[in-house]
Amino acid sequence: MNAKLLAGALALAALAFVAAFPGLLAPYPFGYADTIRFAETEAGQTWVYAPEPPSEVYPWGSDDYGYDLMTRLLWGLRWTLGIVTLTAFMRSALGAAIGIAAAMGGSAPRRRSGAAAAPLAGVPSFVLAFFILYPITVNSPLGSVGLFFVQAAVLTAFELAGVAGSFDARTRALLDKPFVTAAVGAGADRGWILRHHLAPYLAEAFAETFADQCVRTLQFVGRLGMFFVFIGGTTLTFDPPLLTSTTGELAGLIGLYRARLLVNRWLLAYPLGAYLVIAGSFGLFASGLRELLKKGPEA
Amino acid sequence: MKDAIKAAARRAARGAAAFALSVALALLAAASPAAFRVYRPEPTAPVRSSLEPGRALKAIGAWVSGLAGGDGFVYVVGQTRWDARETMPRYAAVSFFYVVAPGLAGISLGIVLGIAGGSGPRRRGAGLLGRALGTLYAVPEFILALALQLGALVALDALGFSVARISSDPRGGPVLALPFMLMAFYPFAFTYKAARRRALEAAESDYVRYARAKGLGEALISRRHLGAAVIPEIRSELPSIISLMQGNLFMCEYIFALPGVTRLLFTAAFPARGGLARSGEFQYPVAALVVIACFAVYAAAWGTYRIALAVARRGLSGER
Numbered sequence: 001m002n003a004k005l006l007a008g009a010l011a012l013a014a015l016a017f018v019a020a021f022p023g024l025l026a027p028y029p030f031g032y033a034d035t036i037r038f039a040e041t042e043a044g045q046t047w048v049y050a051p052e053p054p055s056e057v058y059p060w061g062s063d064d065y066g067y068d069l070m071t072r073l074l075w076g077l078r079w080t081l082g083i084v085t086l087t088a089f090m091r092s093a094l095g096a097a098i099g100i101a102a103a104m105g106g107s108a109p110r111r112r113s114g115a116a117a118a119p120l121a122g123v124p125s126f127v128l129a130f131f132i133l134y135p136i137t138v139n140s141p142l143g144s145v146g147l148f149f150v151q152a153a154v155l156t157a158f159e160l161a162g163v164a165g166s167f168d169a170r171t172r173a174l175l176d177k178p179f180v181t182a183a184v185g186a187g188a189d190r191g192w193i194l195r196h197h198l199a200p201y202l203a204e205a206f207a208e209t210f211a212d213q214c215v216r217t218l219q220f221v222g223r224l225g226m227f228f229v230f231i232g233g234t235t236l237t238f239d240p241p242l243l244t245s246t247t248g249e250l251a252g253l254i255g256l257y258r259a260r261l262l263v264n265r266w267l268l269a270y271p272l273g274a275y276l277v278i279a280g281s282f283g284l285f286a287s288g289l290r291e292l293l294k295k296g297p298e299a
Numbered sequence: 300m301k302d303a304i305k306a307a308a309r310r311a312a313r314g315a316a317a318f319a320l321s322v323a324l325a326l327l328a329a330a331s332p333a334a335f336r337v338y339r340p341e342p343t344a345p346v347r348s349s350l351e352p353g354r355a356l357k358a359i360g361a362w363v364s365g366l367a368g369g370d371g372f373v374y375v376v377g378q379t380r381w382d383a384r385e386t387m388p389r390y391a392a393v394s395f396f397y398v399v400a401p402g403l404a405g406i407s408l409g410i411v412l413g414i415a416g417g418s419g420p421r422r423r424g425a426g427l428l429g430r431a432l433g434t435l436y437a438v439p440e441f442i443l444a445l446a447l448q449l450g451a452l453v454a455l456d457a458l459g460f461s462v463a464r465i466s467s468d469p470r471g472g473p474v475l476a477l478p479f480m481l482m483a484f485y486p487f488a489f490t491y492k493a494a495r496r497r498a499l500e501a502a503e504s505d506y507v508r509y510a511r512a513k514g515l516g517e518a519l520i521s522r523r524h525l526g527a528a529v530i531p532e533i534r535s536e537l538p539s540i541i542s543l544m545q546g547n548l549f550m551c552e553y554i555f556a557l558p559g560v561t562r563l564l565f566t567a568a569f570p571a572r573g574g575l576a577r578s579g580e581f582q583y584p585v586a587a588l589v590v591i592a593c594f595a596v597y598a599a600a601w602g603t604y605r606i607a608l609a610v611a612r613r614g615l616s617g618e619r
Contacts, residue, residue: 121538121541121545121597122321122322122545122593122594122598123325123545123590123593124542124545126546126549127549127561128325128328131328131330131586132331134332134569135331135332135348136335136348136350138348139348215437219439222439222441222442223439223546226441226550226553226554227553227565254441254445258445261448261449261452261465262452265449268445268449272445275442276442279438279439279442283437
């Protein structure tokens with residue numbers, strides 16, 4: 001195991017622990033809010049209003065509604081990690097199944113001309129996902145958990161073709177190897193070839209694809225968050241009309257607070273920092289895994 | 300000859316069909332918000348939404364039938380009615396500028412530095428640059444955009460004067476340094492990597508060794524031999540580069556408030572007033588026209604890049 005993979009795996013394990021037990025680290029209970037409080041200062045007693053900058057009372061500051069930002073981020077982490085790992089796993093598993101089936105079924109490989117334009121790229125996939133997800137995410141009747149699974153399914157569908165194509169190509173390359181040809185000549189059936197000759201190699205490809213898709217999904221979720229499509233739901237209120245994240249999912253908080261560059265910068269800075277830590281952890285893990293698989297397990 | 304013409308015609312027909320299908324699919328996806336009705340059953344009740352797929356089809360039908368009479372081009376922002384035939388070309392021009400100008404700057408720089416890094420004594424430095432660019436390239440564009448804005452504001456606080464505008468306004472015009480830099484960075488990093496890889500391969504090839512043995516100078520070899528090898532590589536990567544830029548365009552126009560065509564989607568299509576955070580009817584005509592304009596910008600950018608690369612190849616290699 002190389003240093004990158006070890007660092008990434010340790011960081012992800014730590015993040016998973018925090019996501020599983022946010023109450024152990026959060027300074028306040030889930031849902032606690034204090035929009036106004038009475039404080040003792042050197043100048044005497046005074047009223048303090050939300051949002052408050054980082055202090056001993058609120059380590060990462062509080063938001064407009066008096067929620068402690070650290071508590072909100074720690075509880076929101078499970079939504080971020082959940083959508084990333086579930087979507088990446090479903091994309092990898094479905095993509096592998098479709099790709100392997102296409103290659104073993106003997107269908108003609110997809111031809112791609114390198115210099116040709118890719119017309120569907122005229123509108124990026126996150127925009128198409130936005131069209132579909134925005135109406136079901138805002139004030140969703142599905143509830144946060146139900147919506148989470150619907151969002152994961154929609155996100156899985158995007159970029160699934162690319163993953164399937166990759167597995168298709170890898171499987172075809174393996175099927176052309178001499179040891180597979182020899183096994184076919186000796187009378188091995190498709191099930192045998194899949195289990196004994198393809199699976200060991202494709203398992204590595206699956207691990208690599210899963211790690212890469214984690215990184216890509218995190219970016220995808222971040223982009224959607226910039227346009228108020230939050231994982232677990234967006235709450236739209238009228239009078240005044242406001243959009244907010246129902247779950248406090250991290251990428252969503254960046255989108256929510258991106259306009260806070262001029263005032264109350266901590267509201268953007270901490271979610272941004274948390275997002276970068278998660279992105280860095282997944283990135284290290286994926287890069288380390290790629291290096292390990294390229295060099296072989298003894299590296 | 301006839302076979303070649305037939306094959307080219309078949310390719311063109313396939314391309315046109317794929318393009319038309321893509322536009323149709325995107326127009327269909329763009330109608331999905333119309334399938335949901337957001338409402339409050341009573342003035343004090345919580346907001347609800349219901350799925351009514353017929354509304355989406357109705358929106359598409361109304362838009363298509365309104366195109367002939369001009370109603371399909373009309374949209375409302377606030378209390379003002381706008382005609383997309385007048386406004387859309389201006390928005391599209393801004394988008395086209397931000398896809399093409401920074402892209403060409405980034406690609407040109409990437410090719411020049413990639414070739415320089417793939418030959419001669421600067422390989423070590425080029426490797427370090429490649430790793431640094433690779434790390435930055437992995438950062439999503441919206442994070443870099445926010446970091447650039449934050450950096451400009453921190454610089455303003457520290458220096459007391461503005462080093463860069465963080466968003467577009469009517470007085471300052473639509474050309475901003477920060478989104479230009481951001482739009483140029485990703486094609487630059489992508490092109491640098493591809494150009495350096497190809498230049499390294501070409502530098503070891505027989506024809507380059509032969510040229511060196513004949514006594515040709517390194518500058519000439521870089522230009523005529525490596526340059527001629529790198530340009531086709533970049534041309535084959537154009538779909539990836541432009542799709543990357545189309546995605547970045549949405550984010551740049553939104554974050555830097557550029558008056559481009561993609562921003563219109565989020566400021567005008569969804570609500571009657573003030574963007575995503577407002578209530579109101581979804582305006583499918585705006586979404587549909589934005590989608591079509593995006594495809595037009597994509598096609599125009601693709602053509603422009605192809606011409607620019609062809610000219611660059613001729614300029615570098617001296618081929619006629």
